[in-house]
Amino acid sequence: MTRKGILFVISGPSGVGKGTVREALLKVRDDIEVSVSATTRPPRPGEIDGVDYFFIDRETFMKRVKENQFLEWANVYSNYYGTPREFVLNHLKNGRDVLLEIDIQGALQVKQKMPEGVFIFLSPPSIEDLAKRLCQRGKDSQESIEERLAACTQEMEQMIYYDYVVVNDQVENAVTKVNAIITAERCRIKNLELG
Numbered sequence: 001m002t003r004k005g006i007l008f009v010i011s012g013p014s015g016v017g018k019g020t021v022r023e024a025l026l027k028v029r030d031d032i033e034v035s036v037s038a039t040t041r042p043p044r045p046g047e048i049d050g051v052d053y054f055f056i057d058r059e060t061f062m063k064r065v066k067e068n069q070f071l072e073w074a075n076v077y078s079n080y081y082g083t084p085r086e087f088v089l090n091h092l093k094n095g096r097d098v099l100l101e102i103d104i105q106g107a108l109q110v111k112q113k114m115p116e117g118v119f120i121f122l123s124p125p126s127i128e129d130l131a132k133r134l135c136q137r138g139k140d141s142q143e144s145i146e147e148r149l150a151a152c153t154q155e156m157e158q159m160i161y162y163d164y165v166v167v168n169d170q171v172e173n174a175v176t177k178v179n180a181i182i183t184a185e186r187c188r189i190k191n192l193e194l195g
């Protein structure tokens, strides 16, 4: 039995741990293509161009926007991020599943274009927990933490547009749930290529 490629989108508020869950998921699952986004943000220490992101300048980013090279793109806290369209569409066409880890604005754009995708909302257990995480990861200024927390309240309201919600209380629990969602979606009759 062959089946269509499925697009999985993991998304949620800034600081909820999307990247950590994705990394942990890939340790237990190597049968999914992971899209590498383009960004105008400078690389952090240890990040590799083409692996973590394609690091490009704003001019190049906007040129690619004009050329319609992104499936979605968004300005996330003053930097641009975009999902390369060809990569995603080619793998899906070849029956491979694709995983995106993107912000909520981007996920909603993808939902408009590809409603058949599987949209997973990663939620913090509480706003207090998110505040703690943002402080502990040490990447953001106090001002930026406050901005992200304020945005989170509105972002939580977008959950209704998703198919699943996974509370990221413990990374292992969240990964177990995302893994189960992937397994279940692969068994769905509607994803089979019949006849």
Ligand code: 5GP
Residues within 6 Å of the ligand: 013, 014, 015, 018, 037, 038, 041, 072, 073, 074, 076, 081, 082, 083, 101, 102, 103, 104, 105, 106, 107
């Ligand atoms: P970071 O700069 O910390 O790696 O990521 C910042 C935010 O951008 C995270 O919420 C991440 O999920 C999101 N992000 C990463 N790649 C993309 C993308 O291609 N499109 C969109 N819309 N968001 C992205």
